Amino acid sequence: xxxASTPFANDKLLADxxxxxxxxYMWKKIAAAALVAATLCSAAACGSSVGVSDVPxxxxxxxxxxxxxxxxxxxxxxxxxxxxxxxxxxxxxxHVDMEYSDWTGYWDKLAVQSAGGNAPDVxxxxxxxxxxxxxxxxxxxxxxxxxxxxxxxxxxxxxxxGKVDGVQVAAPATIAQFGVIVNNDILDxxxxxxxxxxxxxxxxxxxxxxxxxxxSGNKYIGSIFMNNSYGLELWARQxxxxxxxxxxxxxxxxxxxxxxxxxxxWAKNGIEGNAERWSENVTASMNDTDFGKGRQAFMxxxxxxxxxxxxxxxxxxxxxxxxxxxxxxEKTMYFKNGMYWAISSGSQHPAExxxxxxxxxxxxxxGAILGTERGIPANNDIRTALAKxxxxxxxxxxxxxDAIRPTVGKAPAVVPNGASELDKTIVRxxxxxxxxxxxxxxxxxxxxxxxxxxIDFNS
Numbered sequence: 001x002x003x004a005s006t007p008f009a010n011d012k013l014l015a016d017x018x019x020x021x022x023x024x025y026m027w028k029k030i031a032a033a034a035l036v037a038a039t040l041c042s043a044a045a046c047g048s049s050v051g052v053s054d055v056p057x058x059x060x061x062x063x064x065x066x067x068x069x070x071x072x073x074x075x076x077x078x079x080x081x082x083x084x085x086x087x088x089x090x091x092x093x094x095h096v097d098m099e100y101s102d103w104t105g106y107w108d109k110l111a112v113q114s115a116g117g118n119a120p121d122v123x124x125x126x127x128x129x130x131x132x133x134x135x136x137x138x139x140x141x142x143x144x145x146x147x148x149x150x151x152x153x154x155x156x157x158x159x160x161x162g163k164v165d166g167v168q169v170a171a172p173a174t175i176a177q178f179g180v181i182v183n184n185d186i187l188d189x190x191x192x193x194x195x196x197x198x199x200x201x202x203x204x205x206x207x208x209x210x211x212x213x214x215x216s217g218n219k220y221i222g223s224i225f226m227n228n229s230y231g232l233e234l235w236a237r238q239x240x241x242x243x244x245x246x247x248x249x250x251x252x253x254x255x256x257x258x259x260x261x262x263x264x265x266w267a268k269n270g271i272e273g274n275a276e277r278w279s280e281n282v283t284a285s286m287n288d289t290d291f292g293k294g295r296q297a298f299m300x301x302x303x304x305x306x307x308x309x310x311x312x313x314x315x316x317x318x319x320x321x322x323x324x325x326x327x328x329x330e331k332t333m334y335f336k337n338g339m340y341w342a343i344s345s346g347s348q349h350p351a352e353x354x355x356x357x358x359x360x361x362x363x364x365x366x367g368a369i370l371g372t373e374r375g376i377p378a379n380n381d382i383r384t385a386l387a388k389x390x391x392x393x394x395x396x397x398x399x400x401x402d403a404i405r406p407t408v409g410k411a412p413a414v415v416p417n418g419a420s421e422l423d424k425t426i427v428r429x430x431x432x433x434x435x436x437x438x439x440x441x442x443x444x445x446x447x448x449x450x451x452x453x454x455i456d457f458n459s
Contacts, residue, residue, distance in 0.1 A: 057145045059351045062093065066349050066356065069099040070124035071106035076373050083366040087359045094352050114138055117346060121353040125170050125340040127161065128229070131417040132458070133342070134164030140343040142168040145354035150362055154378040161337040161411050171357050174338030174375030177404055178234055178323050180205075181299040181306050183291070185316040190215045192297070197321035199328040205298070206271060212297040213270040221290055222271040223298040224281050225262040227430060229422040230336050231300065233412060235259045237332040238325060247416045247459050249452045256444035260426075264434045275434050282427055287312045303400045304338070304375050307393040318393060320400045322407065331409035335401075338375025376401055418458030419451055 070080060077100055084096050099120060101109055107129065113119045119138065133139050142149055142162075151159050151171055162170035180197075187194065192211050195204045209222025226235065232251075233243045239255045263278055272278040273290075281289050281296075286308060290296035294313035299305070303320055310318045325332060341357045343350055360366055367382035372394055377383045387398040415422060429447045432438040438446070 055348055055350055057148070057350045057354070059148075059355075060093075060349060063095070064093060064349050064352050065095045065097060066122065066347070066352050067097045067099060067120035068122045068356065069101075069106070069110070069120035071101050071103050072124075072374075073102075076100075079370050079373055083360060083369045084356075086363070086365055086369070087356055090359070091352075091355060094355070096356065114344075119344040119346055121344055121347040121349060122356055123342050123344065124173075125342040127337050127340070127414045128420040128422065130162070130170055130340065130342075130414045131164055132420060134167070134169040135417050137345055139164075139169035140345045140347065140350055140353075142171060142343065142354070145343070145350055148351050148354040149358045153362060153381050155335075155380070157411050158335060158337065158378050161414060162340055164414065170340035170342040171361055172337045172339075172378040173341050173361055174372075175335040175378050175401070176230070176302040176304065176338040176375050177333065177335055177400060177408075178230055178301070179303045179400060179404065180321045180323060181291075181301060181303075181309060182319045182321055183294065183297050183299075183313065183316050184319060185294075186212065186216075186220050186297045188317075190220070194321075200322075200324050201328060202324045202326065205324040206266075206269075209266075209271045209298055210269055213273065218270065218273050219295070221273040221277065221296050223266070223296065223300060224272055224278060224289075224291075225266055226259075226300050227263070227282050227423075227427050229415060229426065230302070232256075232259055232422075232426060233334075234323065234332065237334070237409070238327070238330075242412055244412070244416055244419070246413070247418075247455050249448050249455070251448070253441055253444040253448060256447065257440040260429050260433045260443050260447070261440040263430050264440075267434055278434060279431065282430075302336075302338075302375070303397045304372050306397050307372070310393050318396075320396050320403075322404050325407070329407070331407055333404055333407045334409055334411040336411065337378070372397060416455050416459075418455035421454075422451070425451065 068084065070076065072080075081098060084098060088094060088096060110119065110123065114133070125133070142151070149171065151168070154172060158172050158175055159168070162168055162172050182194070190212060192208060192215065195208060205223075212220050212222040226232070229243070235258075236243050236251045236255055241251050241255055243249070243251045263272065264275075266272040267275040267278050272281070277290070286292050291299045291309055292312035294316055299309060300323065306318055306320055310316065323333065341360060343353045343357065347353050360370070361377075361379055362382070364382065364385060367377055367379065367385065371386065376398060377386065383398060383401065387395065390398050425447060429438070429443045433440050433443050
């Protein structure tokens with residue numbers, strides 16, 4: 001996932017202008033989704049079951065060309081191209097045309113391709129969009145390709161995150177787990193002692209994070225609060241709730257209000273420096289954040305981010321520790337799917353597409369090439385093999401899976417159709433609260449109404 005941000009994050013804009021621009025952006029995306037939905041429905045007969053395809057899932061007799069599409073930067077491009085070359089070497093009759101984009105461009109392009117009946121055979125998929133494409137019959141039921149695609153080497157709970165309406169429409173490629181990355185060089189420089197992190201609470205975390213800001217005179221800041229859908233779900237679970245229950249927004253206004261208010265509290269007490277510094281951090285690219293520049297002690301984020309953050313910050317001594325809890329010991333954590341591979345229901349070569357997905361998630365050589373760039377491999381055997389040879393921060397992120405397992409519960413269902421803009425929505429409402437444009441409870445109620453309206457519109 002990209003750093004949570006909004007395209008209209010200039011804090012010099014008037015609040016009303018910011019809200020108007022962001023709402024226009026959101027409804028533009030919803031309208032585009034509706035257009036794609038209508039097109040897909042007409043092409044795939046809306047009302048039929050998810051994952052419908054009339055093409056037999058059998059290999060072709062001659063040469064075949066399939067298309068593979070993903071989002072990501074240079075490192076991902078290089079690794080994926082290398083892995084695909086290995087696949088082509090083992091399947092000389094299958095040629096793979098590769099396409100890639102940045103995060104935003106990827107989804108815009110995929111929507112247009114899907115609406116035009118020209119979706120790639122194999123596509124990288126995210127949980128924010130899985131319900132939409134799955135419910136529109138745009139993705140193949142992978143059980144029909146089980147002869148060529150093995151999903152048995154991952155935990156059942158992980159595998160099930162690729163289901164929409166009970167149909168396996170995506171193969172989990174990686175998993176993600178939330179934690180706290182610690183820049184120990186900053187703590188050592190300031191003489192700040194870490195509390196025990198096995199059972200620490202949010203109060204413990206706030207005390208040590210505030211100490212960093214105070215002792216350094218805000219040369220360093222303590223942390224930035226969570227600002228994406230993964231963090232929101234973890235916050236809800238720590239309060240005995242969940243963000244969604246099926247197609248209903250189930251988080252209470254009070255719990256959501258406390259989530260939206262935390263950045264404002266941390267800006268006031270100095271943990272985040274101040275409101276302006278918080279705003280700059282949540283809208284910046286990784287390398288331009290305080291943590292990426294080595295000016296922040298703690299980062300609440302996915303564990304696999306430790307390697308790129310360490311590289312950006314000049315390789316300080318970084319470690320991974322569990323997320324603080326409201327009630328330590330409860331199973332409020334979960335393994336979120338990092339990314340999926342999905343197959344277009346319109347693919348003319350579903351067997352070959354399934355073979356490619358199988359190679360990318362199950363082949364040991366592909367696993368060694370792809371590493372942890374997309375996240376921690378969902379395949380348990382690949383993950384174990386990587387952990388044996390990994391070093392440095394890569395090993396820390398791989399070992400973190402087992403370190404937090406005692407606090408891991410069942411993963412929630414994928415984000416419902418209509419809530420794919422949740423990350424942007426969270427940041428927008430946090431901005432309103434941080435800059436005093438809305439009271440926390442007012443913002444929470446408005447956000448719940450907005451989300452529910454969008455979900456209902458797309459249901």
